[in-house]
Every structure is written in C-alpha cells, then in structure tokens.
Amino acid sequence: MALEVYDAFGDWKRARQGADPTAHVAFVPTMGALHRGHADLIRRAQQEVGPSGHVVVSIYVNPTQFNDAADFEAYPNTREVDLRMAESAGADAVVFPQPHELYPGGVPQRVPPVDYGGLTALWEAAHRPGHFDGVVAVVRALFRQVEPNRAYFGEKDWQQLAVVSELVRREFPDLTIVPVPTRREEDGLAMSSRNVRLDERERGGASMLHAALKAVAAATETVTEVRRQSSLLEQAGWSVEYLAVVDSVTLDTHWELGRELRAIGAAHFGGVRFIDNVPVPN
Ligand code: AMP
Numbered sequence: 157m158a159l160e161v162y163d164a165f166g167d168w169k170r171a172r173q174g175a176d177p178t179a180h181v182a183f184v185p186t187m188g189a190l191h192r193g194h195a196d197l198i199r200r201a202q203q204e205v206g207p208s209g210h211v212v213v214s215i216y217v218n219p220t221q222f223n224d225a226a227d228f229e230a231y232p233n234t235r236e237v238d239l240r241m242a243e244s245a246g247a248d249a250v251v252f253p254q255p256h257e258l259y260p261g262g263v264p265q266r267v268p269p270v271d272y273g274g275l276t277a278l279w280e281a282a283h284r285p286g287h288f289d290g291v292v293a294v295v296r297a298l299f300r301q302v303e304p305n306r307a308y309f310g311e312k313d314w315q316q317l318a319v320v321s322e323l324v325r326r327e328f329p330d331l332t333i334v335p336v337p338t339r340r341e342e343d344g345l346a347m348s349s350r351n352v353r354l355d356e357r358e359r360g361g362a363s364m365l366h367a368a369l370k371a372v373a374a375a376t377e378t379v380t381e382v383r384r385q386s387s388l389l390e391q392a393g394w395s396v397e398y399l400a401v402v403d404s405v406t407l408d409t410h411w412e413l414g415r416e417l418r419a420i421g422a423a424h425f426g427g428v429r430f431i432d433n434v435p436v437p438n
Pocket of ligand 1: 186188336337338348
C-alpha cells in the first residue's frame with residue numbers, strides 16, 4: 157500500500173473512519189529530518205502491529221520544547237526525504253499536524269510547568285529550562301489526537317523517555333511505550349537530526365562523548381572515572397554540562413543495589429550541544 161500523507165490530524169481521522177476499530181495503532185512522533193534512528197522506530201512499530209495494524213508517524217517541530225530560539229529557527233526541514241524514509245521503513249501514514257490541533261488556543265509562549273520530581277528537575281531539565289514542559293504538552297496533545305495502542309520512543313533521549321513514561325503512567329494507562337535502542341554511526345556517534353550542522357572538525361571529535369560514557373559505564377570506580385573522562389573531554393575542547401551514572405528510572409544518582417543504571421551525559425563541542433547515554437552492565 158502506498159504511504160498516506162496528511163497535512164492535518166483532521167484529514168487522517170476522516171480517512172480512518174471506515175477502518176477496523178480493533179486494528180492496533182502504532183505511533184511514532186518525530187520532529188522530522190528523519191534518519192536511520194527514526195527508521196528503526198518505524199520498523200519496530202510495523203513489526204509489532206503486523207499487517208492488520210496501522211503505523212502513523214507525525215512530523216511536527218514543536219516550538220514550546222525549544223529553550224533556544226536559534227535552535228528552533230535552524231531546525232532542518234526535509235519533507236520529501238522524510239516521506240521516502242518513512243515509507244521504506246514501513247509507515248502507513250505520515251501526518252504533519254496543524255498547530256491549532258495541538259494548541260487550540262494558539263501556540264503559547266509558555267506551557268504549564270510539569271513537576272514529576274527529579275525527572276523534570278535534574279540533568280536536561282536543569283540545563284534546558286522549560287524543555288520538558290513543552291515535551292509533555294506536545295506529547296499529551298499528540299496522544300489525544302492519535303489515541304494509539306503503542307508509541308515508540310528512542311533511548312537516545314533517555315530522560316525524555318522517562319518523562320513520557322511517567323506521563324503515560326499518570327494519564328494514559330492503556331498506552332504502551334516501547335523504547336528503541338540508539339542507532340549510531342560507525343564511530344559511535346548517536347544519530348541525530350542536528351548532526352547535519354556539524355563541520356568537519358566537530359564531526360571528527362563528536363564521538364568522544366559516547367567513548368567517555370562507555371568508559372564510565374565500564375568502570376568500577378565510577379566517581380573517579382567520571383572525573384577522568386570529564387577532564388579528558390575538557391582537554392579536547394569540550395565543555396561538559398553533566399556526566400553521571402544514574403538510576404535508569406528515577407535518574408537519581410543515589411541508587412540501590414539491583415537497580416538498572418545508565419551513564420548519561422551532555423556536553424558542547426564547537427557550536428553544538430550533544431547528549432547521549434549507555435547502559436551500565438550489571
Ligand atoms: P526527534 O525527531 O529528534 O524528536 O526524535 C523522534 C524520536 O526518535 C524520539 O523518540 C527520539 O528519541 C528518537 N531518536 C532520535 N535519534 C535516535 C537514534 N539515533 N536512535 C534511536 N532513536 C532515535
């Protein structure tokens with residue numbers, strides 16, 4: 157079947173009116189500029205819902221989650237490539253929502269603050285004020301439009317995954333969130349829509365954050381290794397925002413025995429901000 161493309165959720169819903177109500181809907185929300193990481197999410201969705209299900213991808217660059225206006229303005233827009241990529245990964249439909257479908261009163265300057273404890277206070281939340289308020293606002297609105305059975309999120313944005321899981325636990329109890337592992341370039345750099353902005357020098361050094369996280373995850377003396385890797389990054393011209401080993405669910409640095417842990421980090425190199433994370437082996 158050919159890919160269906162809609163420029164509003166209203167059109168998608170009209171087209172779905174005759175659809176089998178028991179067919180599962182798998183949802184992949186994105187901001188476009190699709191790469192192979194996004195394709196993994198779509199492919200996984202397609203595998204899980206099967207031929208009778210419906211895989212819908214949304215593409216919407218959500219202004220309320222950008223804490224940096226220049227970053228929003230410069231966000232890449234590659235509609236035609238995105239459509240080809242979504243189709244070949246197995247999407248049934250791609251929707252470009254109208255802003256009023258997500259923000260009925262118009263896109264606000266500020267959305268209501270969200271308090272999920274440490275999840276919305278630590279790490280990314282501390283360094284990108286308001287970011288998760290915008291993420292929660294848009295993801296909630298998207299889920300209300302799509303009413304999916306399953307929704308797919310990348311582990312690349314680990315804290316986002318934790319925040320969205322908490323939103324779902326509180327407000328969408330019938331929805332299953334499926335985490336999908338991070339797709340990387342050969343040197344370990346996590347794929348990201350923003351990587352197209354890297355110049356040669358930045359691209360050359362960009363995989364260092366991932367290498368640092370792997371070293372931290374493998375170390376027995378975590379604190380010493382965090383310190384060592386942070387200073388290695390700084391010596392190479394990076395500016396580290398945070399590097400830490402945390403409880404994978406609460407993101408707290410005080411973990412108990414037997415909990416799953418994650419090494420997480422964010423740092424600037426050249427003009428670019430990178431985030432990444434890796435599992436800590438048990
Ligand atoms: P974005 O378009 O950046 O909002 O990302 C849309 C979804 O794709 C989010 O759930 C991201 O976590 C996920 N994603 C982004 N990059 C990757 C990657 N390299 N590997 C796997 N998933 C990713």
